[in-house]
Amino acid sequence: MKNLPNFTHSLTQLIASASISSTQASWDQGNLAVIQLLATWFEQLGFSIEIQAVPATRKKYNLLAKLGSGEGGLLLAGHSDTVPFDENRWQSDPFKVVDKDNKFYGLGTCDMKGFFAFILQACKGLSAKQLKKPLYILATADEETTMAGARFFTQNQQIKPDVAIIGEPTNLVPVIMHKGHMSHRITIQGQSGHSSKPSLGVNAIEIMYQVISQLMQLKEKLAHNYSNQAFDVKEPTLNLGAIHGGDNANRICGHCELDIDMRALPGMTDSELIQLLSEALKPLAEKYPHRVSFNELDPSSPSFEQNQSSGLVTIAEEISGHSCCAVNYATEAPFIQQLGCQTIVLGPGSIDQAHQPNEFLAHSEIDKTEVILTKMIQRYCL
């Protein structure tokens, strides 16, 4: 155990091990270096280590570390990847931790490789013999893009902890709810032709115009029929994000695509929302046979809700000193919850710093986070 780095040292090494996820191949990196660091450190602490290759990714891995044995226990989970960065807007090297103004700057300090540096410190001095129930550490791959790591882990994993804490930056406030997220592309296949003879073609933009009208009605329907007071934006949202179609003013537009994003409230299933979309497009699909279709752009991620009256929420509120809340961003929580454990999102740092240039983790988070993690381990494993 003598070789284990202190907090700053482990944070420095985690940040130096670049692990960017991106749907653009030019940005996308593997995460093996981060996984190997964690494996080495947790092994030194007596954990057993399992590294899983995540299928359908560009050489990405999940790590599961386990201390102790038996049923139940505590899972501390997080993602090992970061988003890409905008070099021109960073004032320092994103891969070098800069300790300045009582903050640690670096890509992934707050979202969320820093969380693993905290866990490491909280586990120092723990031994398997002390534990009545197991302590699990999970580091996942590709959270920032497809959530492939968490999906794969949930589908395949045999563990069933009593509770799970995902250390995304929440300012150490327990988060028990967020919306889901899905994106679709609506495609109109028209028939191109010379603009002087409209009857010889089928104008895809004109059909898309009608599609958009239907979508605006769906948007109103969602706002009218569904609401959850826990959220700033109380209704499920539908956003028209990007549109492409046609090539020339004097040609009948033969093809048009619209990309939309929908965010389900907790309690709404993905299929419910897709059904509503399908119903909205149905009249046009009937009016223009074989010309209107839609398909999923990225794998959807479900909404998340942990019952407010569950024991974990009560304990997290007590230990953190904060009441639980809902947030607007999506996490791996709905997948982790499928393991059958009570699940919350609770971690150091602010989401305002995540995905931003000059991302940082404030020194003021250190003691508070160590206390919370230590108390959670005591409560659920000792």
Ligand SMILES: [Zn+2]
């Ligand atoms: Zn994150």
